[in-house]
Amino acid sequence: MTDQMPQTPPVEDWTSDYDIFDPDYLTDPTLIWDDLRNECPVAHTERWGGSWLPTKYDDVVRMARMVDVLSSTDPIVVRPPENNAGDPNAPESGYTQAVNAPPISSDAPVHTWSRRLILPAFSPRSTANHEPYTRALCHQLIDELQASGDTTVDAATNYAQQIPPRVIARLLGIDEGMSEQFTDWVRGVLELGLTNPPLRQKCRDELREFFMAEIKDRIANPGEDLISELLAAKVDGEPVDLLHVAGTCNLMLVAGIDTTWSSIGSALWHLATHPEDRERLIADPELIPTAVEELLRAYSPVTMARVATDDVDFNGCPIKAGDKILMNFPGANRDPEMFDNPDEVIIDRQQNRHVAFGVGIHRCAGSNLARMEMQVAIEVWLERFPKFTLDDADAVTWAGGQVRGPRFLPIAVDAEAQVPGATSVTT
Amino acid sequence: MRIVVDSEKCEGHNRCYSLAPELVDVDDYGYASAIGDGNVPPELLEKAQLAVDNCPEYAITLVNDDGTPAES
Ligand code: HEM
């Protein structure tokens, strides 16, 4: 798969014609958000099927709570291709946008029970069970990087991207060896597929078939994994529909992969370009948990969408029934009215009510797992590669749209300073 | 000084639990509650304030022993 984004006409006026796939927006959206906050805090565009873009913290949070009129049934940031004017790849028929991935794509009452079904698997205590595996995995990945002898490594592809697919595969009880395939599917659904509908459709079909096969297997041979747990669960005394289980599994794979590796990648990009923060974290690893929250704030990867079920006037913006609204959690986290010096990464920031994981009833169910993965990934990297810098700042590529993060991240590691792994790494 | 979690507002972000596990606990669904009667000993005041300042749902507050909101 290539990282090629389609060419779109340049943006003249961000307030009325913004483009979340514009190269400027992908590389660094912060200046664009700053202008919008001053000029037009809820911007509008007709591109990619049309949407509204709030940029202030208070507005994003308020919208996230307007669950009675802003529905989650269509949480993808672009429209179905039928309405996707200018899409050269739109098939004539047969493509449907509708996502069945509860709880993220559902409203109450389905949202309420489908969320409760998965929350225990992601509680802080359950998450802690996966820590030793994650740590060993990170060490093993670095063993491989060090063994290669390369002094420049792609930290996005060969480190960040390798961690979440395996952790989530283990949690779901599916084959960790298929992680390359999972990665391709997820990028096809959430990243490259957003601007390439046939690819998106293909990956979604394959994912559903894959999970239906896993489900059949687990019905025959139940295990201790999350799929088996979901199959054993009862809601109002009834087992859960198999398509619902497949949709939820699909969501956990998709939501757990692109997001987390993007945030690990952004964190390493930051530490490669800010030696003072890197040195501080090495000197005082106790700062890592607050640093992780601050990096999540500053480089929030995820933008979700809502669809209006009725006409609403939002601060004078005439949102019409059927309109899409982009839940700009990343922009909210850079609002100077909420955060002092929002564009500065302060790794021991005291007040940090960031909404990188969303806010309200759809708050990321996997946030404890994501946090654990980030903390461990950063700890192990700093332990094994205490000195590193960006090899070529201009070569870094960023993906964006639904999930923003580096996809090519050439990091020059100081071979003299690197720390070899312990000989007995166990999994 | 006592720490109070408003269970109506809590959405289970678990920021409080990761910052001040001495003061709050979370259930299997991630929802938080104060440990015991929520009493905050002086040496944990800073951690308690950190939990307050990091809850995205504004679900945590500090109150004086007489129940009035504490100044932060
Ligand atoms: C740094 C990594 C991650 C970030 C930034 C992130 C972000 C988000 C955000 C912003 C939402 C809210 C969606 C909305 O308001 O519509 C969300 C929901 C969700 N996330 Fe994550 N996520 C991450 C990792 C994970 C992981 C590892 C999992 C585990 C499988 C996961 C599972 C979910 C689920 C199941 C939901 C739906 C919750 C609901 O609708 O009630 N996420 N995530």
Ligand code: SF4
């Ligand atoms: S940080 Fe706030 S929302 Fe999260 S568990 Fe604690 S009280 Fe609940």
